[in-house]
Amino acid sequence: MVPDRCERTTSLGVSRRSFVAAASAVGAGGIAGCLGRGAEEGAVVAYGDTDFQDIMDPEGELHQALWDAGLDEDITVSVRTGPDETEQRRSAAQSALQAERSQPDLFMMDSGWTIPFILREQTVNLEDRLSNETLGLIENEYLEAAVETARHPETGELHALPLFPDFGTMQYREDLAEDAGYDTEDWGTEPMSWQEFSEVAADVRADSGVDFGFTTQAAAYEGLACCTFNEVISTWGGAYFGGLDELFEAGGREVTVDEEPVLDAIRMMRTFVRGQDDEHALEGYEQIAPTAIVQYTEEDARGPFAGGNVVMHRNWPYSIAIAHDDGMGDQVGMMPMPYGVEEDEAAYDGLGGTAAALGGWHLTLNPASENQEEATQVLEAFATEEVMLTVFEVQGWIPPIVELLEDVDPEEIGPVAEYAETIEIAGENAVPRPVTDIWPEQSAHIYQEVNAAYRGVKSPEEAMADLADRLEASEADVGEQDVQ
Amino acid sequence: MSPNDHEPTDDGADRDGSGRYRPDGGPRSRLADGGTALGRAEDAEIERGPFSRWVDRSIQNPQRVYRAMFYVAAIFFLFTTLFPFYWLLMVALTPEGQLQDIVFTPNGFNPGAFVEVFQTLPFHWYMFNSFVIATASTVLVLVVASLAGYAFGRLEFPGKTPMMLLVLLVSFFPPAAFFIPLNDLFNTPVSVLEPVMSDGTLYNTPGAMVMPISAIFMPLAIFILTTFYAQIPDGLEDAARVEGTTRLGALFRVIIPLSAPGVATAGVLTFIAVYNEFFFSFLMTDGQPENWAPILEGILGYQGQYEILFNLMAASSIIGVLPVAILVIVAQEKIVSGLTAGALKE
């Protein structure tokens, strides 16, 4: 029936006909794909990280709290994830919104990169969507610094709902400090100076025999520019762009990175790493950190702390939550970030004294979404105190209304609540990064130069002079852009 | 060096029987007494150290040197290629949070990581996706590139050189250069597709990855196949044609089997490259395993926002490499099936 030549086998020992058939099936199936995978009716799709996906389990407490808060019971939220790292999430969000895909309906956006999306018109103005009550709550009760990173820089309109703020904190080994003879009772609420901090760290390290006095993140990555370096210069009263007034509008801002407070901050960090041997060392500060911090990001710095080998550790609150999980709960404490100059002595208003880098995440609405009604309802439900507390309970994310932490019971709700007072202080002194449409490029200049200065490759003056040149060039460039 | 440099002789026979001359005529011994006392190679051995003896033996029998060099080189290459894998295995076996000072042994022992890999994420699903995409791409590339390779390698036609350069041009560009237009293209609803895909786009389908990736790896396959197809002598193809094979038939039944090493190599290289491809896969799906996300999404899924589960990444990559290793074992039989001796009777 079938001519012989079709039966002739290929060198693979498979009948050619069936091979071609199989290959084309795989190929056709491969190219055409399967039936569409739209969301089910009444489901709002959100793009978040695996933590968000975990707490948004349809059977879980959070969904129940959302329904209790007024969300229509027909509506459920399903969370899609990708790699959890913040840069990759931003890339994924950017390419999805660029292509005007209708799903996901909601995006979890890092407060450190929400504003560029707002400027690119890839978000929805929530002033028209949310109820007056909710808008009032946000305006009056929510942490102001967090809300500022969710507004359109020029019009002031709200384009994102803060989901939770995050603050840089100084964590430490309370037990070791006590053993060395220090009374740590006030440490949770009274910031100490960096000088005292370095003395304590060196002293406790010597006394207890642990490897390091202090670890923080100083690798050449965004976290250095946005957070750890930003914190340190703020505590010295310095700033990138002349204070906190012009954080979110790029173009012709004054660049102040080459001023003395910033230089002092760098000198202090160099002293922490290399002690008085460093040619730019600051008198009176001790050597307390390993040279490896110039390669450390969050987890690298946390490793020694979790291993019990560090006295002081700068990190986000998640690190202390893990410490409690690991059984170190009794040993760790949290204190506000130390300061370099007092508030009234600072060069710029609102700086000096303790400071904490502002992190955290917002929720935004996809302008191309086909479920905007339902998604808005979800946002409304998140903007209630009960839901915020439930989020804190199940995940440990700080509520945007930070004062709520005062009334919670740590036993019931989770270890981070133990440090409510310290966290509130951090919230009051939160310093957002100057995020604008060109912040990513400016951040890269900053972390490259600062990392070079920390490593001793450049002097602080040289590094900051170079940085000032580059930042000024970028400010001038963006000002020239012709935008209607 | 040995004081007795000499060419090997089979039984000590030499030119004039005195033992003083090398077979090529030169003087043999440089001993102080001119070699009268110690004329022959074997007698002189007593005076040499082990190294000299080895050198002497080597010169007598070069095959041994080559064998020794062979073993040394083989062991060197084996060690350098396998040590990082071994180290990766050590990382995989180290329990989470104890990743310190790994040299030759894991820091703790946690073979459970290999099970945990599947509990944390549906990793087998990602592997399946990658496998399907890689297979589809390899088939597509091999078929299409074979046609092109035949044309470039065995046919003459105007515009051949510019067309080859045009193909090569694709490889000058980083994959990122294609991305933005492709992103728009694959997210544009096409009415034809709407019955199949609810939003009528190719996003989240294997097609969104198979097509760009095949195009990216096409130039390499075309050039490899061109090279190998061009080397088959015309005589063989003519013989087949005389016997009535069609033009296409000649390609598939004569040229390809005879170029098995080249075809198998192109296939293996393409499969591996697509299987491990990251760029388009990351951007053309939303990362869900049911949406055809490939294996890299799975491996990167073990990275939290701050914490990275290196042991699971290591374990999952070891598991992920297994299908490829199997493919290589199967395909390498083809790679080494060279031209059958005597096929060419010219």
Added chain:
Amino acid sequence: MSSDTDAAIGGETPERERTGNAVVNWMEGLSEAAYAYLLLIPSFLLLAFIAFYPLLMTFVMSLQEDRTRGGETLGGFVGVENYVDVLTGDVRLAQQFMDVSLSGAFPFVEFGVPLLQQALFVTLGFAVISVFFETVFGFGQALILDQEFRGRRWVRVAIILPWAVPIVIQGMIFFLLFQPEVGFGTDLMQWLGLFGPNPLADSQDAFVIVLVADIWKSTAFMALLILAGLQSVDRSLYDVAKVAGASPWKRFKLITLPLILPALLVAMLFRTMDAMRVYGLIESSVGCTTVPSLTCMVVEAMFGGTRIFGTAAAVAFLTALVIGLFISVYIVLFRDTEAGFY
């Protein structure tokens, strides 16, 4: 075979076979050139759709102004301004394409930023050094695998295995090896006096780490292709040469090398192009900040969070131009090979 064909063309074949034969007959009748074009249609169609069209669009993007804010992705037409800006360093990127200026005194060029922090030189250096070592080692590996010996199959798999490792994992292995607490790489290299204390943060040390990582993996690619070439050489040629008294070196030089030259050149050509497009390895091991490459710049411009697509497209095309110029050497070499492409 002929009888089958006759039977197929002859009497009792179904309708489909006769239609198939019409196409086949038409194909047989084509001239050589026409047949060639026909064969090239599938590949060029795919490439046109997936590669040429997007590249054209990207080129058009490169001629337009960036727009970091506002609903429009790009501004107006600005010609080659983006290219000029990239070359002069007046561009909104943290990494430098190149930073040289002319000076009066010897050596007549001044490097503003250290050599290994300029994308162009990192990329060129990386390509030249890595391909050199990979070719040498790959040749060695292929020669070994070409021999008959017991266990050859497993040695072959072992040697090819690095190529099967995803780039992210390759980067991760070397990252962990040199991460202070985790791996022993830093300690070992410091003991040997080769590296400083923080190799992952230092441009020179990190460059070496990236080189080693790439050589480890990509030698397998070269070995595979060279092996395929070696395996295609007719063994009888060697036998004839042995009988004629040629030494192994002469056999290699006069038989092996010329016959595998085409495969070797293809391998080197593509390996060089891949090396010049290195990105994933750098990002997952030492980071683009420490060792910038040309593709690092493209990715930073395109996916860095600012929307500077005009600049990104210009960097992409400049990268392609550099690669094209660099490998024109190979194209000239191809002209002389036995395969006789041109």
